[in-house]
Amino acid sequence: MNTTKLGRTAKPSIYFITLLLGATLLSACALAPEYQPSTAASEPDNQVPSEASPGISEATVESEEPKSNATPPAIESSPESLPEPEVSLSFFGLPKPDVDYGVIDLCEEISKKLGSVSTQDCLNQHMYSNGGFSVLGRPIALREYPELPTREALGRVLLIGGIHGDEYSSVSIMFKWMEILNEFHTGVFHWNFVPVTNPDGLLREDSRRQNENGVDLNRNFPSADWNDSAESFWLDNTDSNERRYPGEQGGSEPEVAWLVDHIKNFQPDVIISVHAPYHLVDYDGPPEAPDQLGNLQLNRLGVYPGSLGNYAGVDLDKPIVTIELPYAGIMPSESQISEMWTDLVAWLIQERTKDR
Numbered sequence: 001m002n003t004t005k006l007g008r009t010a011k012p013s014i015y016f017i018t019l020l021l022g023a024t025l026l027s028a029c030a031l032a033p034e035y036q037p038s039t040a041a042s043e044p045d046n047q048v049p050s051e052a053s054p055g056i057s058e059a060t061v062e063s064e065e066p067k068s069n070a071t072p073p074a075i076e077s078s079p080e081s082l083p084e085p086e087v088s089l090s091f092f093g094l095p096k097p098d099v100d101y102g103v104i105d106l107c108e109e110i111s112k113k114l115g116s117v118s119t120q121d122c123l124n125q126h127m128y129s130n131g132g133f134s135v136l137g138r139p140i141a142l143r144e145y146p147e148l149p150t151r152e153a154l155g156r157v158l159l160i161g162g163i164h165g166d167e168y169s170s171v172s173i174m175f176k177w178m179e180i181l182n183e184f185h186t187g188v189f190h191w192n193f194v195p196v197t198n199p200d201g202l203l204r205e206d207s208r209r210q211n212e213n214g215v216d217l218n219r220n221f222p223s224a225d226w227n228d229s230a231e232s233f234w235l236d237n238t239d240s241n242e243r244r245y246p247g248e249q250g251g252s253e254p255e256v257a258w259l260v261d262h263i264k265n266f267q268p269d270v271i272i273s274v275h276a277p278y279h280l281v282d283y284d285g286p287p288e289a290p291d292q293l294g295n296l297q298l299n300r301l302g303v304y305p306g307s308l309g310n311y312a313g314v315d316l317d318k319p320i321v322t323i324e325l326p327y328a329g330i331m332p333s334e335s336q337i338s339e340m341w342t343d344l345v346a347w348l349i350q351e352r353t354k355d356r
């Protein structure tokens with residue numbers, strides 16, 4: 001998909017909405033083209049993604065197929081898919097691992113998996129890692145849009161994509177929104193993106209929901225109720241569905257442990273987590289949920305033991321918007337991508353300026 005198209009279509013809507021919002025929403029905060037909303041939804045567990053929407057034009061369709069309804073692979077890891085870490089001697093004669101999945105390698109892998117993200121699109125984001133790695137040693141890459149010296153940001157916002165490896169659109173849309181910010185970041189918020197939280201799940205040959213250890217990362221967060229409820233919920237409510245396996249301990253998985261740490265360090269005021277394919281917005285934590293993001297409507301689904309919504313929204317008392325895109329393997333239209341972003345930013349500004 002031609003990603004430059006997004007920028008072209010996004011601009012007029014950004015300016016238009018900026019003008020509108022500027023008139024109605026805020027005088028305190030100079031509205032910036034940082035505007036374009038999107039939605040979140042939570043994660044109903046046992047549904048199956050729908051087929052492609054007949055209304056979606058070819059240009060908006062990812063080349064990859066939806067995979068969320070694929071037969072889940074076995075839980076055990078598949079060591080044969082991994083290169084054995086070779087050990088060589090460094091200059092100083094110390095053993096040094098020779099396998100280095102850097103962000104460049106990650107981008108190459110992502111571009112092979114996702115039709116709408118080229119290697120260059122990915123490299124253009126200048127992502128970095130700060131010590132977070134997947135089970136297979138892939139970096140959990142970040143992109144930062146910091147506060148600017150010219151204005152005080154209204155808050156810190158953490159956006160998370162790809163917790164579930166078979167929800168391609170939740171990763172691709174992160175890149176689309178980063179492209180919008182690359183052009184329009186004006187410091188209204190301090191943004192932090194984690195577009196691919198479960199790289200091993202995404203990048204295996206048959207992408208799957210769980211990480212390499214067979215754990216559903218969105219059931220592995222160390223929520224207060226994890227010890228009491230995670231296993232029994234899995235046994236009784238999902239019939240031991242391996243796609244919902246919460247792991248042996250809350251926070252046992254490296255991807256989750258890193259994200260817990262990252263939340264502690266970054267101290268987001270709001271968390272946005274993107275999933276697919278349930279076509280809605282879910283919300284946990286204070287204060288008020290967005291009613292609508294693009295064409296996604298608010299539909300609160302409740303929380304699960306070990307879910308990020310439970311951990312961050314209930315335990316940490318942080319507002320968390322869960323966006324459930326309509327399809328796992330098909331991107332929303334470009335106008336929807338930018339409308340969701342506009343609505344999301346408008347809601348963030350409204351929430352963050354309420355008490356000022």
Ligand SMILES: [Zn+2]
Pocket residue numbers: 043164167275276
């Ligand atoms: Zn999901």
